[in-house]
Amino acid sequence: MRISELSPDRRPRSDDSQPLRLLLEDLESSIKEAESLSPDDLSSREKLATRLRRSLSRLTAALPLTEPAKLHIWKLSYRLWNACVDLSNAAGFRTDVRWRTDQAELRQIAADLLLLAGNPAGIPSAAFKSASFFHKTGQIWHELGRFDVAAGCFERAIDLTSTVPIDGIGGEEELRLLLDLNLSRSRTAWEVADRNLAIALLNRSKSLLFGSPAAFRTLAEQYLQFGKLDLAKKSPEGNSDASKLLTEALDLCEKGIAAAKGRGGGSGTLDLEELKGRCLRFLAAERLQAEDYEGVLRCVRVLRGDAAAGGAAAEHPSVGFVAMRAWLGAGRVGEAERELKGMMANKEVPEGVCVTAAEAYLAVAGAEAAWGVLTGLLGRCRAGAGAALRVVKRVAEGGGGGRAKVVADLAADDRVVALFEDAAAAKERNAMHAVLWNCGTEHFRSKVYDISAEMFEKSMLYVPHDEENRARRSNCFRVLGLCHLALMQLDQAEEFINEANKLEPNVKCAFLKFKIDLQKKDEKEAIDQIQAMVSCIDFNPEFLTLSTHEAIACQSLAVAVASLSILLNLYAPGKPMRMPEVAVLRNLITLLHRNPDGELEILKYTSVAGARMTELGVEGFFGTGAVGSRELNWFAGNSWNMGLKTGKEKKYEACAEFLELASAFYSAMNDESNGDQVMVCKSLILSVGAMLNVEEQKKVSLLDSDIKKAIEMLSRAGKILPLVSSAVQIVNDQHAEYSGLFFLHTFNSYHVLNRLNSDTRSQQLQLIKSFASSKACTPNHLLQLGCTALRGGRPNLEAAEFALNACLAALLASPLPDYHLISIVLRKLVCLSGLQDAEGGKNDGAYRVYRQAYQIIVGLKDGEYPIEEGKWLATTAWNKSGLAVRLHQFNVAERWMKMGLDLARHLKGMEKYIEGMEEYFANFERLCGVGAVDGSGGNEGKESSSRSQPVLLQTL
Helix, strand or coil: CCHHHCCHHHCCCCCCCCCHHHHHHHHHHHHHHHHCCCCCCHHHHHHHHHHHHHHHHHHHHCCCCCHHHHHHHHHHHHHHHHHHHHHHHHHCCCCCHHHHHHHHHHHHHHHHHHHHHCCCCCCCCHHHHHHHHHHHHHHHHHHCCCHHHHHHHHHHHHHHHHCCCHHHCCCHHHHHHHHHHHHHHHHHHHHCCCHHHHHHHHHHHHHHCCCCHHHHHHHHHHHHHHHHHHHHHCCCCCCCCHHHHHHHHHHHHHHHHHHHHHCCCCHHHHHHHHHHHHHHHHHHHHHHHCCCHHHHHHHHHHHHHHHHHHCCCCCCHHHHHHHHHHHHHCCCHHHHHHHHHHHHHCCCCCHHHHHHHHHHHHHHHCHHHHHHHHHHHHHHCCCHHHHHHHHHHHHHHCCCHHHHHHHHHHHHCHHHHHHCCCHHHHHHHHHHHHHHHHHHHHHHHCCCHHHHHHHHHHHHHHCCCCHHHHHHHHHHHHHHHHHHHHCCCHHHHHHHHHHHHHHCCCHHHHHHHHHHHHHCCCHHHHHHHHHHHHCCCCCCCHHHHHHHHHHHHCCCHHHHHHHHHHHHHCCCCCCCCCCCHHHHHHHHHHHHCCCCCCHHHHHHHHHHHHHHHHHHCHHHHHCCHHHHHHHHHHHHHHHHHHHHHHHHCCCHHHHHHHHHHHHHHHHCCCCCCCHHHHHHHHHHHHHHHHHHHHHHHHCCCCCHHHHHHHHHHHHHHHHHHHHHHHHHHHCHHHHHHHHHHHHHHHHHHHHHHHCCCCCCHHHHHHHHHHHHCCCCCCHHHHHHHHHHHHCCCCCCHHHHHHHHHHHHHHHHCCCCCCHHHHHHHHHHHHHHHHHHCCCCCCCCHHHHHHHHHHHHHCCCCCCCCCHHHHHHHHHHHHHHHHHHHHCCCHHHHHHHHHHHHHHHHCCCCCHHHHHHHHHHHHHHHHHHHHHHHHCCCCHHHHHHHHHCCCCCCCCC
């Protein structure tokens, strides 16, 4: 390296031109200070390094130097280097990075001073000495991880030595320096991942060996080191150079051995032989990694051949191991077994290697070989528990029922159990228990419960019978009970659970006992066990949820209901629970739906939900957002459906309560479309209807409180009905539903008014009039209201008359009148007029009805008016004349005869009566006419009348 190539911080500044003598004095002063430094003087070292760098920079500006100056600088450099050596010796084995960095800085300055001084006259091999400084400094930088600085030092050293011709190299020491420089550069290149340069430098170093066995050994060591690193790396790209590097190392060893023999042998030969053995072992390992099993065996044969020729006492432990692995890889288990036995017989092979070899052998040979391997290890290893544990682990790793059986047999053997009884083997004993437990768990998850039970049972052999392990033993018994429960061996399961409960009572044991009771179909005991769970110290409400699921799976509805009922009782204000109370109630009601006679229980818990909603608020009970809306909607829909169901089944008391609850739930909803308000209205009206049906069904009058509640409910419904009406205007296909709803409200209101103690006939009449004026009114509704007003202990004749007349008017106003319905209304009006005519026919109300009927019938086609109803009208009108004749009301009689005859003439089917009726009517007129002329009402007229009574027609 040239002086001009020094780093910029060493270049001269404009103010540094001073006489050379002063510069050398300043440099010598700094070096004297370095010679007096102590290892702990950190600040002085840093200041000294700065001063030395400044002096070096000024000297660079003073080039070229005189020969005396060069020699002086050379001596000063050595003094500085020796001062660094003294500091290092005084510091001992310090690992402080700052200290080692300062050392490297000072040594770097010493090397730079030699480079600056060049080759003074009178100093032999100056270039090599300077290169040696740079080499040693570079090694320190390499150790500090400053690979770029280290590489710079090595390159300067190479530059210095490259100026010396090959024939000018003084001896083996200088050749060794060249070799060391190449190896150092190679190591640094390897560290910065410049693999190609590193290997190229190693190959270049072969020309620097000059037949020296030590040089051969050094270079072979480096090849081996790189091969080991590459082998350990296991590159996934498959670009490993381990094989080449190890082969080169092996080749160098053989050449070195040949060179050593040429020089008379000695210790160098033994060192190379030992290195060759190492190379062969790592090459065998590399071939094993590459699955070249024949290559492994060739290496092993060479190793053993060399050992036999050299008379070695024992081979390296790894030789037998790689040989066994190679035989296993080649599928030759017998040879592998012989290698394993040889390793076990060789006392020089460490126990760990024997156990590792046994594990590898079992992985291929199978569980059947486990007994023989374990027997060999127990006789070989002093730490028998650890060896047995590793063998059992290896056998268990393969999985499967066959291996589990072998593991169980190994673990249960008295000799193996005895190995773990010592207190010193507590760690291994716990590990063995864990292996057996995990194996049992794996088979349990695979639902192989018989093997799982066996493994758990064997694991208990490794649990001491002391107080400290009481909980673990309880857990083992509990899991065994669970296995036997899965196998439906209920008695054994119960026995294990009882044992677990004796050792450590807890909720898990109670839960398993509960599951056993379920399987035995003992519902009473199962419910008692639920109560026992609640009383456990470690009870968690989640167990009640699990109990519910178990009961449902076993189709035990009563137990599932009991479990949820008990869970429901645990809820209290402020108490955190994982499942919301509303979800428990919903699930409970859903279960009760499976019971055909569960209406009362469903009503009970639905009422609880309504009460909790009132107590906690809608969001507080049902929750917020979409979840809360879904829950509220479910309870509303369930109450409505149950109300309809119980109503169809004529369970009117439950129906009324369900529908009342439905109205409360629907009222809590926030539906801008008023759809929920419609349901509120329906629920209220139908609930009152159910209450009225209860009265009729049980023949017991409603209580005053019930009547008051019914009035309030109908009042609420009446306020909502206008909202329903506005909804109908938008959705016309809902008109029939709205009409029926309005009618039911009117109908129920009429009945409730009828049950008040005061006179409510005017209110009832006004109620019907209000309904008749609405768009919801239909003739059918009016007919029903009229019939209702006629019936009961307190008929309202005025309301009935209005309803029936309004019905008749509506029917007649229709484009296609329903004459069947008209005939029914007319008959009802006739009956009503009979009730109103208390004077025996003097009231004209009945006649007006018949007259109206006659006007309706006239002009109709034959059969258009119901025939039987027409006959009824004609005959009843004719027969009314009989009463009038007996009362000597001849004018009234004549009018009724004429009405009956006129009706008969317009009705089909009356032909056989008309002739007799006309004949009698003519006679009646003749006789009544005489009586009328006489006007005295004497005996003769009376006798004639009595003799001439009209024949009564048979009415329908």
